[in-house]
Amino acid sequence: MRTGPGAVKRRALQSSASDLVECRPLGTEGWWPGLVTPKAAGVDLVGWAQTSRDHVAALLARHKALLFRGFDRQSADQLSDFVAATSDNSLLDYKDRTTPREALGKKLYTSTSYPADRRIELHNEGTYWRRWPLKLYFACGVAAESGGETPLANVARVLDRLSPQTVARFEEAGFTLVRRFNDGFGLPWQEVFQTEDRAEVEAFCRENAIAFEWGEDDRLATRQTRPAIRRHPASGERVWFNHAAFFHVSAYAGPDRDALEAELGSDRMPYATTFGDGSEIPVAVVEEVLAAYHAEERRFPWEAGDILLVDNMSVAHGRQPYTGERRTLVAMAEPHDG
Ligand SMILES: [Fe+2]
CATH class of the missing domain: 3.60.130.10 (Clavaminate synthase-like)
Incomplete structure (x- = not known):
């Protein structure tokens, strides 16, 4: 625990962290990801996250996945800033991959270009790698016309x-x-x-x-x-x-x-x-x-601007079939050696 003037400032920032946003489970029965929303218009998600690292970490530990919704629409650039603010910012490459995807620089990727009419079953990222990410990020640029949800399941x-x-x-x-x-x-x-x-x-x-x-x-x-x-x-x-x-x-x-x-x-x-x-x-x-x-699967429709932060060892993800354009950015952070 830090003491001195820094600690006072830190506490002040932390109290403002929960003043500006609120978090509640997205659904009612059993486990659901936490839905994090701003309490007022104009809250800058990245700016808030930069001063609320401990708060975000505590929310993630409690809910195991967090859906940030209702903030200003996020761009790919803001996703990298958000990743930097909420992780140790060491990102993984998609080596030893199983599906095609496109690298956008800064270790951001499009979600898989696996055919739209197929479902991708629930899985945790990289269980067969020797080093896998502890955190996954999904940012919704364009939500599909129909379907395209990212189903989640608590793997405990x-x-x-x-x-x-x-x-x-x-x-x-x-x-x-x-x-x-x-x-x-x-x-x-x-x-x-x-x-x-x-x-x-x-x-x-x-x-x-x-x-x-x-x-x-x-x-x-x-x-x-x-x-x-x-x-x-x-x-x-x-x-x-x-x-x-x-x-x-x-x-x-x-x-x-x-x-x-x-x-x-x-x-x-x-x-x-x-x-x-x-x-x-x-x-x-x-x-x-x-x-x-399937019994533990939870689904919610994407909205453009959503960012989903997933504790990859606690929560599996998949993809529902979809129609129309769907644009999602993905990043994997905090490599962990098994
Ligand atoms: Fe995946």
């Missing part, structure tokens, strides 16, 4: 919904993500690793505890095994934090999956997951996990 509650057998199995074995590149489907390794140089890919894999194997015709297979349940570094809470269901072969969207599987065979799919000991995850277990996510 997801974990609570799973059977003791499922939890024990994953706790003991973890999960493995197997990826196959340049087999005619999915992103080429050159885009995923953002290099044309095999040696760079290998160095990245070694650094990140990813096993790799080159095949004929520029093919590459990688395998990364991680815990499926982790403890939140700040709260100590146990959280469901993995892509075991997300990348399981049974979770591929509809007709494409059958065509892919028929053409490739289930052992050559671009993504697959197993338990960490290599044994198959039964489809019934994947369904159990997806049902737990």
Whole structure:
């Protein structure tokens, strides 16, 4: 705790922090993100955040995700300033990516350009990376004509919904993500690793505890095994934090999956997951996990100018199908080593 004149000033700023904005849960039942709104017109979100770091941190610890709404319309530039004001401002790159996206400089990205008519299932960012972001930011520039929500789910509650057998199995074995590149489907390794140089890919894999194997015709297979349940570094809470269901072969969207599987065979799919000991995850277990996510899912429509700050280890996110233009900026901050 600081003392002296600085502390007085700090306290004064903190009291003004809650004078200017208010925060309440966005919904009524169970867990919901906190909705942060200005108490009067003309509150500058970035300016407020710059003098309210501790207040924002406390709100995030309590609500696990915060939707900032009703402030002046935010631009991409203001998002970087907001990120700087509310994090340690060390941003992550999208390496080892699974979907295409566009970099806008300053480590801001468009949200994935995954087809608009598909839903993206709930997931936490980077569970199969060795270093993942503790904070995610989404800024809505243009809200979709219909749909396009970013569903959220509290993953401590997801974990609570799973059977003791499922939890024990994953706790003991973890999960493995197997990826196959340049087999005619999915992103080429050159885009995923953002290099044309095999040696760079290998160095990245070694650094990140990813096993790799080159095949004929520029093919590459990688395998990364991680815990499926982790403890939140700040709260100590146990959280469901993995892509075991997300990348399981049974979770591929509809007709494409059958065509892919028929053409490739289930052992050559671009993504697959197993338990960490290599044994198959039964489809019934994947369904159990997806049902737990869905039961905890919370959705709200985007409004242009919204900024959503998510505690990535506490809250999973996804994307609903949409129509019309949808423009969302994304940033990942505060890398954490697993
Ligand atoms: Fe994501």
